[in-house]
Amino acid sequence: MTTAATTHRTAFHYDVAVLGLGYVGIPLAVGFAEAGCRTLGFDVDPKRVAELHSGISPLTTVPSQRIASVVTRELLFFTTDKADLSRSEAIIICVPTPLRTHLDPDIGFILDAGREIAPYLRPGMLVSLESSTYPGTTRQDLCKVLEEGSGLKAGVDFCLSFSPEREDPGNPKSQLSDMPKVVGGITPECLKRAVALYSKAVKRVIPVSSCDTAEAVKLTENIFRFINIALVNELKRIYTAMGIDIWEVIDAAKTKPFGFMPFYPGVGVGGHCIPIDPYYLTWKAREYNVDTRFIQLAGQINRGMPYYAVSRLVDALNTEGKSVQGSHILILGVAYKPDIPDDRESPSYEVMDLLRDKGAVVDYHDPNIPVITAHGGGREWGDKTSIALNAETLRGIDAAIVCTAHRGVDYGFLADHLPLVIDACNVVPKDAKARVIPA
DSSP states (O other): OOHHHHHGGGGOSBSEEEEOOSTTHHHHHHHHHHTTOOEEEEOSOHHHHHHHHTTOOSOTTSOHHHHHHHHHTTSEEEESOGGGGGGBSEEEEOOOOOBOTTSOBOOHHHHHHHHHHGGGOOTTOEEEEOSOOOTTIIIIIIHHHHHHHHOOOBTTTBEEEEOOOOOOTTOTTOOGGGSOEEEEESSHHHHHHHHHHHHTTOSOEEEOSOHHHHHHHHHHHHHHHHHHHHHHHHHHHHHHHHTOOHHHHHHHHTTSSSSOOOOOOOSOOOSSSTTTHHHHHHHHHHTTTOOOHHHHHHHHHHHHHHHHHHHHHHHHHHHTTOOSTTOEEEEEOOSSSTTOSOOTTOHHHHHHHHHHHTTOEEEEEOTTOSBOOTTSSOGGGTTOBOOOOSHHHHTTOOEEEEOSOOTTOOHHHHHHSOSEEEESSSOSOTTOSSEEEEO
16 A cells, blocks of 8 residues: 555544445444444435435344434434545445346446446545455456556556455344454455454454455355255255155254254245345356356256146145146245345245246235335236235135245134145144144
């Protein structure tokens, strides 16, 4: 870092700016502000900025009072003006990294963020990327747009780093300060600056040798879960055919104090990371002519689980002399994991799509997602509302599929008022009146 660049740092008004105020950006901005850092939150959505400025949280995982507290103490500010980014000592990018139709990465949001930042880069600033992506994105792709748009040189005039987000929605223990933070920089000085920034808000920072390594850490964490979920999903299908309860097997196996970690089956995988990140690596691996058969096989298994759940329903209805066509089916849970209002990449929607295509009438119940929005995971189900669970609404429903096991749902009541329940989450009481089929 040049001496001339360092002398400009006293002119900054904010310690850190967070670009992208979503599931990752909001907790990050609040965490830095609670640590005493003057923090700026930037988003292109004026409605999102206005509600946050008023101390209203759009996330159940970040209570409104936390935001209101740091806003009142003038530690957290919000803006839609990109020029305000130039007043921050550091900018952290938290934008989506989706997949395209054919499972190839779309880093367009990262590059757009870089182009937005570049005209406002000043000597001495730090830019850190937190979005999940393939190794090389920060060092090559993001670096290029920042340098081209600013006329500054990364590692000389400004610092550049990568630090993967580790948000765990729905987990009250998932707090920024307590979550170890992996950080990589494109130069030793960039790493030093990034470690210094994150150390202001995080108790333990783990420096690694490069941005590429830090990007690989994030992919490895999620591929580990992706593959192990696929394993238990495959075991579920095998053991179910043998008449063995997979849940009982896992409960017994996890008593082993070494060499085993419990994962649980379901109707697939959801969220913004687990079903997406593995394909960032499989795509990048082609550049090096390396096969990723293990990851791809896991993807095939996980993507096949909605079909398995529907096939269990079809078979169960057939034994009662019913067709899925014209049947009224209730889906329990469209969030991608229990007790959160997040339906991104939820496999429940694939189940609903399959049932609709077979001619079923489909409704859903989810206490955390009262209305499916068009910009959420179930775009084709936009504006559909969750039905209440009572004797009247359940009358006439032929079967239900439990896709997400939210606490607070009375699955015993459900099973007492329906003739058939396909239980993919092992939550329906064993003594239920309904015919209960594991899936």
